[in-house]
Amino acid sequence: MAFIERSLVERMDTVLISGLLTFTGFWLATLAIYRIYLSPLSKFPGPKLAAFTSILHPDKTMKFDIRWDSPGAAQVTGPHELHRIRRTALNPFFSKHQVLLLWPYIREKRDKFCRRVDEYVETKKPLNLSKAFGCFSIDVVTEYAFGQSYNDLDNEHFFSGLSEVMDELLGRVHVITHLPWILSAVRALPEWVQGLLNPGMIVVRKYHGITSDKVRDIKEEKQKGEKMAGHKTILHELLESDLPSQELSVKRLSDESNILVGAGSDTIKHTLEVAAFHIVDNAMIQKTLREELVAAMPSRFDELTWAELEKLPYLSVVIQEALRLSYGISQRSPRISPKEGLQYKGKLIPAGFLVSMDAVHMHHNENIFPNSNEFSPERWLEDDGSGSKIISKRLQRYNIAFSRGTRQCVGMNLAYAELYLMLSTLFRRYEMQLYETGVDSVELWGDFFLPKAKPGTEGVRVLMKRLSE
Numbered sequence: 001m002a003f004i005e006r007s008l009v010e011r012m013d014t015v016l017i018s019g020l021l022t023f024t025g026f027w028l029a030t031l032a033i034y035r036i037y038l039s040p041l042s043k044f045p046g047p048k049l050a051a052f053t054s055i056l057h058p059d060k061t062m063k064f065d066i067r068w069d070s071p072g073a074a075q076v077t078g079p080h081e082l083h084r085i086r087r088t089a090l091n092p093f094f095s096k097h098q099v100l101l102l103w104p105y106i107r108e109k110r111d112k113f114c115r116r117v118d119e120y121v122e123t124k125k126p127l128n129l130s131k132a133f134g135c136f137s138i139d140v141v142t143e144y145a146f147g148q149s150y151n152d153l154d155n156e157h158f159f160s161g162l163s164e165v166m167d168e169l170l171g172r173v174h175v176i177t178h179l180p181w182i183l184s185a186v187r188a189l190p191e192w193v194q195g196l197l198n199p200g201m202i203v204v205r206k207y208h209g210i211t212s213d214k215v216r217d218i219k220e221e222k223q224k225g226e227k228m229a230g231h232k233t234i235l236h237e238l239l240e241s242d243l244p245s246q247e248l249s250v251k252r253l254s255d256e257s258n259i260l261v262g263a264g265s266d267t268i269k270h271t272l273e274v275a276a277f278h279i280v281d282n283a284m285i286q287k288t289l290r291e292e293l294v295a296a297m298p299s300r301f302d303e304l305t306w307a308e309l310e311k312l313p314y315l316s317v318v319i320q321e322a323l324r325l326s327y328g329i330s331q332r333s334p335r336i337s338p339k340e341g342l343q344y345k346g347k348l349i350p351a352g353f354l355v356s357m358d359a360v361h362m363h364h365n366e367n368i369f370p371n372s373n374e375f376s377p378e379r380w381l382e383d384d385g386s387g388s389k390i391i392s393k394r395l396q397r398y399n400i401a402f403s404r405g406t407r408q409c410v411g412m413n414l415a416y417a418e419l420y421l422m423l424s425t426l427f428r429r430y431e432m433q434l435y436e437t438g439v440d441s442v443e444l445w446g447d448f449f450l451p452k453a454k455p456g457t458e459g460v461r462v463l464m465k466r467l468s469e
């Protein structure tokens, strides 16, 4: 009897599984036929596999991508009106004027960075510049957001827990982009289960806990009318804005702060490491930059204002070139085709479809940036007609490291301030030699939302010397 029951159950299992497989196969085949041959997008040129799915993207050379709308995409772009309200509240805190008010705090982090670097000058040990840049960027953005820095620059060997865990989590970003419900499902699980599935989640929760505490403190301080300690932060600015009350909950403000810290750290680190590697690797570029810096700051500890730094043409084009080869975000940035649709090469992209492109393909377009893999600051320089060199306005249109339009990077001014200050200081004060570092330490190997270098590379390592006066 037991034998008959078992064989019945086994047969039912087989029927169920084969039914499910047949249904899935039929559904996939119908979807493929519709998407490849019948849909409004089927007339657009490109690989058939890409027309069927954006998950298995077969052709990395595609410059333009029209995708099937998916909840994930909607989550990435966020509802437009809500984004506008949030962005309007954030904008004032990232104006040039506001960044200038906080310039002394950015300098303070730069000074700490130099004190730590001096330790490596003394010991003559190799310094991992990439990690040091990572700590600098996290300390600046946390100071900016919370008025209290994480002080990662104090960590021995420039270890940054947040940077490490973000790196690890980005390894799963493809799955979350295409199947975003997985993130919500994992978040709904008890914390200990999340920890078992991915220990990184525990570290992230720890950091999110610190953020929530900070938000609570600032909210309380404001409610009690207490005098603010330190400088005004983004959180103060948001609490004073006319955002609706649901936008000012501890949860919402903590989420906003976490986004800012995530967005304003690795991007800066990567741009700085790309710049540093190529400058040190190319004697001519280093010499030209150094000559400009020494002329502007004759003594090693001379300081220029941000406005003065921005007027240095060679430093400015070094930064443009570093932004070009660090890309900002390497993943395609999605935008939704508007109500009236979009015209592309005489064809209509219907309303509601996702249209996306990425900085990597734009920045390696050989018609715009010939020998695009080469780090060549000179490509950005053009004659202003009176014999002086200025940055090419034409080329700047194609630098989309900060993206464009209403979703353009909100932290662009802060980013420029950090890049100008750090690179001018580093190359005015120090002489560097690469230590067991090749271009693969900074070159794009894979797209993990942010550009990632080849696994196993350790970042830009250098031996440091102080420059004499």
Ligand code: HEM
Pocket: 087, 141, 259, 260, 261, 263, 264, 265, 267, 268, 271, 327, 328, 329, 333, 400, 401, 402, 403, 404, 406, 407, 408, 409, 410, 411, 412, 414, 415
């Ligand atoms: C070199 C440094 C940086 C680069 C290259 C960069 C690049 C970008 C890019 C490409 C976007 C995406 C825009 C899109 O969706 O198309 C973005 C968004 C954003 N960035 Fe940056 N970023 C940098 C630094 C910063 C800093 C320092 C902050 C501030 C703390 C910041 C905050 C943000 C925020 C909040 C967004 C979302 C904006 C929105 O959706 O309205 N970024 N950034």
